[in-house]
Amino acid sequence: MSDREDRQVLVVGTGLIGTSIGLALSAAGSQVWLSDRDPKACKVASERGAGDPLAGDAKPSLVVIAVPPRSVPVVAAEYLTLFPEATVTDAASVKTMPLTRLAEIAPNQLDRFVGGHPMAGREVAGPQAGRSDLFEDRLWVITPSESNEPATVDDVRWLARTCGSLVVELTPVEHDRAVALTSHVPQLLASVLAAQLTDADSGDVAVSGQGLRDVTRLADSVPELWAEILASNAPDVLAVLRRVTAELQQVAESLERVAQADYNRELPADFAPVREVLERGNQGRNALPDKHGGAAHDYDVIPVVVDDKPGELARLFAAAGEADVNLEDVRIEHTVGRLRAIIELDVDPTASPRLRKLLQESGWQIRG
Amino acid sequence: MSDREDRQVLVVGTGLIGTSIGLALSAAGSQVWLSDRDPKACKVASERGAGDPLAGDAKPSLVVIAVPPRSVPVVAAEYLTLFPEATVTDAASVKTMPLTRLAEIAPNQLDRFVGGHPMAGREVAGPQAGRSDLFEDRLWVITPSESNEPATVDDVRWLARTCGSLVVELTPVEHDRAVALTSHVPQLLASVLAAQLTDADSGDVAVSGQGLRDVTRLADSVPELWAEILASNAPDVLAVLRRVTAELQQVAESLERVAQADYNRELPADFAPVREVLERGNQGRNALPDKHGGAAHDYDVIPVVVDDKPGELARLFAAAGEADVNLEDVRIEHTVGRLRAIIELDVDPTASPRLRKLLQESGWQIRG
Numbered sequence: 001m002s003d004r005e006d007r008q009v010l011v012v013g014t015g016l017i018g019t020s021i022g023l024a025l026s027a028a029g030s031q032v033w034l035s036d037r038d039p040k041a042c043k044v045a046s047e048r049g050a051g052d053p054l055a056g057d058a059k060p061s062l063v064v065i066a067v068p069p070r071s072v073p074v075v076a077a078e079y080l081t082l083f084p085e086a087t088v089t090d091a092a093s094v095k096t097m098p099l100t101r102l103a104e105i106a107p108n109q110l111d112r113f114v115g116g117h118p119m120a121g122r123e124v125a126g127p128q129a130g131r132s133d134l135f136e137d138r139l140w141v142i143t144p145s146e147s148n149e150p151a152t153v154d155d156v157r158w159l160a161r162t163c164g165s166l167v168v169e170l171t172p173v174e175h176d177r178a179v180a181l182t183s184h185v186p187q188l189l190a191s192v193l194a195a196q197l198t199d200a201d202s203g204d205v206a207v208s209g210q211g212l213r214d215v216t217r218l219a220d221s222v223p224e225l226w227a228e229i230l231a232s233n234a235p236d237v238l239a240v241l242r243r244v245t246a247e248l249q250q251v252a253e254s255l256e257r258v259a260q261a262d263y264n265r266e267l268p269a270d271f272a273p274v275r276e277v278l279e280r281g282n283q284g285r286n287a288l289p290d291k292h293g294g295a296a297h298d299y300d301v302i303p304v305v306v307d308d309k310p311g312e313l314a315r316l317f318a319a320a321g322e323a324d325v326n327l328e329d330v331r332i333e334h335t336v337g338r339l340r341a342i343i344e345l346d347v348d349p350t351a352s353p354r355l356r357k358l359l360q361e362s363g364w365q366i367r368g
Numbered sequence: 369m370s371d372r373e374d375r376q377v378l379v380v381g382t383g384l385i386g387t388s389i390g391l392a393l394s395a396a397g398s399q400v401w402l403s404d405r406d407p408k409a410c411k412v413a414s415e416r417g418a419g420d421p422l423a424g425d426a427k428p429s430l431v432v433i434a435v436p437p438r439s440v441p442v443v444a445a446e447y448l449t450l451f452p453e454a455t456v457t458d459a460a461s462v463k464t465m466p467l468t469r470l471a472e473i474a475p476n477q478l479d480r481f482v483g484g485h486p487m488a489g490r491e492v493a494g495p496q497a498g499r500s501d502l503f504e505d506r507l508w509v510i511t512p513s514e515s516n517e518p519a520t521v522d523d524v525r526w527l528a529r530t531c532g533s534l535v536v537e538l539t540p541v542e543h544d545r546a547v548a549l550t551s552h553v554p555q556l557l558a559s560v561l562a563a564q565l566t567d568a569d570s571g572d573v574a575v576s577g578q579g580l581r582d583v584t585r586l587a588d589s590v591p592e593l594w595a596e597i598l599a600s601n602a603p604d605v606l607a608v609l610r611r612v613t614a615e616l617q618q619v620a621e622s623l624e625r626v627a628q629a630d631y632n633r634e635l636p637a638d639f640a641p642v643r644e645v646l647e648r649g650n651q652g653r654n655a656l657p658d659k660h661g662g663a664a665h666d667y668d669v670i671p672v673v674v675d676d677k678p679g680e681l682a683r684l685f686a687a688a689g690e691a692d693v694n695l696e697d698v699r700i701e702h703t704v705g706r707l708r709a710i711i712e713l714d715v716d717p718t719a720s721p722r723l724r725k726l727l728q729e730s731g732w733q734i735r736g
Contacts, residue, residue: 071633101631119575133735137710139575174571181568182576186583189557191649192615196608198651200549203542206657207487207507208550213656214582215554219649227643231635234627238620240564245616247560252609259602263469265439267599275595281559281587283566288581289574305501313698314689321682329700330681367501 009159010035010060010083012075014045017091017118018066019130022050024163027132033058045127059083062155064116065090068225069232073101080109087155089116093179094232095143095172114156115143115172117179118165125222136164143172180236185244187218187226188237194219247277299328300352302345303367304359316343316364323358325351342367377527378403378428378451380443382413385459385486386434387498390418392531395500401426413495427451430523432484433458436593437600441469448477455523457484461547462600463511463540482524483511483540485547486533493590504532511540548604553612555586555594556605562587578699615645667696668720670713671735672727684711684732691726693719710735 009025010033011018022032022045032051036042042053063079065072069092076098080088092098095115103110120138140160144153160167170178194216197205230237250273261268267275306312320327329346347355360366377393379386382404390400390413400419404410410421431447433440437460444466448456460466463483471478488506508528512521528535538546562584565573598605618641629636674680688695697714715723727734 070631070635073631074633097631119577131735136735141575168575170571170575175575178569178572178575181564181572182580185564186561186580188616188619188645189561190583191646192612192619193554193557194650194652195615195645195648196549196553196611196652197655198648200655201546202655203538204546204549205655207509207536207538207543207546208656209487211586212550212554214585215558216649216653216656217582218579219646219653221646221649223643223646223650226646227635227639230623230642231626231639232631234623238623238627241616241620241623243564244560245613245620247563248556248609248613248616251556251560252606252613255598255602255606255609258599259606263438263441263465263600265442267438267595271595271599274598275591277556277563278559278587278589278591278594280563280566281584281589282562282591284562284564285584285587287565287568287570287573288576288584308694310692310694311689313695314685314687317682317685319682321679324678326676326678327681327700330698332695332697367499 006031007062008033008058008060009051010054010058010063010079010086011051011066012036012063012079013066014041014050014127014130015066016121016125016127016129016134018064019045019048019050019127020120020132020134021064021066021091021118021159021163023048023130023132024135025159026051028162030162033060041127045130048127048130050127050130060086062086062159063088064159065092068092068228069094069098070228072098073105076102076113077106077109080106080112084109086112087152088113089142089156089159091116091118092232093117093119093183093229095141095175096236097232097234099143099172110145111147111149112152114145114148114153115175116156116160117141117143117175118160118163120165125225133164135160138165139168140165141168141170141175143170143175176233176236177239180233180240184230184233184237185240187221188230188241189244190216190218191221191226251277299346300349302347302352302356302359304343304345305365305367306341306343308341313343316359319359319362319364320345320355323351323355325355374399375430376401376426376428377419378422378426378431378447378454379419379434380404380431380447381434382409382418382495382498383434384489384493384495384497384502386432387413387416387418387495388488388500388502389432389434389459389486389527389531391416391498391500392503393527394419396530398530401428409495413498416495416498418495418498428454430454430527431456432527433460436460436596437462437466438596440466441473444470444481445474445477448474448480452477454480455520456481457510457524457527459484459486460600461485461487461551461597463509463543464604465600465602467511467540478513479515479517480520482513482516482521483543484524484528485509485511485543486528486531488533493593501532503528506533507536508533509536509538509543511538511543513539544601544604545607548601548608552598552601552605553608555589556598556609557612558584558586559589559594619645667714668717670715670720670724670727672711672713673733673735674709674711676709681711684727687727687730687732688713688723691719691723693723 008031011022012035014036033054034051035054072090118135118140254274331344376399378401379390380403401422402419403422440458486503486508622642699712
């Protein structure tokens, strides 16, 4: 609400997210104050250039509460009271339950609170992991309500944009439903599947490939933080999880019937639910947005054999660069026990023949 | 069992797998015969160079049954009878149930049957998709039994190696248990999760990122084939699926309890099962083999900002090549709505500082 050029921002909680916000705002020229209940974390963030430890003469017009979701209501209420002119926002990946609780404990100050969720993270935590560009080109969901003054919402939009993010406005209910489906339940499925590997025979796991790696990648996430996120979005996560488990139950019933049926060429008719799930899985993949926010593209895949040694990728991409073809995606598929790899290049179908021809002329081995 | 240089091989079923085997063996100099109940598929495979349509004077010493799993027993029995001297193998991704059924219908000929599973595939099907190098550097599981003559097993090892694969010997039971865990249940979870996206609000799906993409990638698979694979391995798939659904059920119960509890800073104690699943998920990821078959590596990740236009990757990899550093993996993370991307380079920690320095000196923007 003050002039933004010399605005003062207070960041409460100097973990990965808070420190990254402090670094981005400091780099943009704002006066940033830092606070954390762990003075050491605050000191580390400050020494890294994220801002100055909160001092008595601080007059922040914007307070960013970057604490775990379940601490947001209490901490936000505290700072709404401490700075009665300031806009207060948060950075938690769940919006409804913290806001409901805040409405109970600070009902008269909600007009100055606008929820926020910068959609970026790393698998590492703490102020040491903070990066000034963590939010660049990421979505930053904000959840304004009708009780908010326009200038208050503008403060939070300014915060997101100054950190380099694209602002998306949703209601808290829309936000929580969306992330339950696209982030929280995927996290649970990845973790539960990866958990099965802990008890498995190492020989069983040895026959795994890239597919298992992809499905379980999210299982690398930090357990403490994710337990809190899942708990804070329990109703929405439950709604999606119940649909998933109901479908898995149907699949299990079909499998039971087929296990008891004679093993013939024809699948029993009551195996149809499994085929339908597989077909709907195909359709669901087509519903994913592509990188520019539109519907998914079909790219041509060019699989190229390269030796697994320094410089080979450089040679390949130099050759691809000559064709003036944009690479939409690249995957390295390593082969077990051998020192070469398949590089899969995704390119626009109209450009694909040109690139194939040029690579072949340059002596590259293209599979298929 | 004959001299392998001039051996005759019959491939029954000229889909993706059969055609690829025919192409590989033909390229290696074998006389390959082809058969398919669809004469058109056989003709396409033959015209592509996979072999000659089966003729009356054919004398195959090895028959490869490359038909869907549920057709394997009947077709294998047919060819065991037709060529009473030949070794017969298959290429199905399930081993126990087809073998059990074959033992019922051709009990006296099992000594000449050795199960096989070349672990490669594509998302596309049919003889047009066949590639001579589909199996190169892939695992090819074979499942010999004590009733097999050593020479019979050698025939199948020869087949796998001639196609460029690494041979792994397992019992049918070991094989089916391993693929249920590492391939079949991951397929189901990916498909069921992706299926949820079909009914979702497009706005909900719009806030998704790379995580959802990775978890659901397997959902692109061909439904017909996968319905049969899952049905053919029903008991083992069920065993893993029941463990997964039991854990998801526990998670759901924890979520129900926490949804009813007061929303405070502290998580209720009975939310521990969720935290444990997340922790075991971390451990399970560490159990995955790395690309050379050993335990997983920790690589340093170097995130580099590049413009999303032709030639930029070439410039980056040329710079990386100068550092003489081997890239273990590469991921392109596109940003929504903007024309630049983050390229994540995975490199050995000992080489990482050198590469970072060189990239920075060359003017590349490294994040963090």
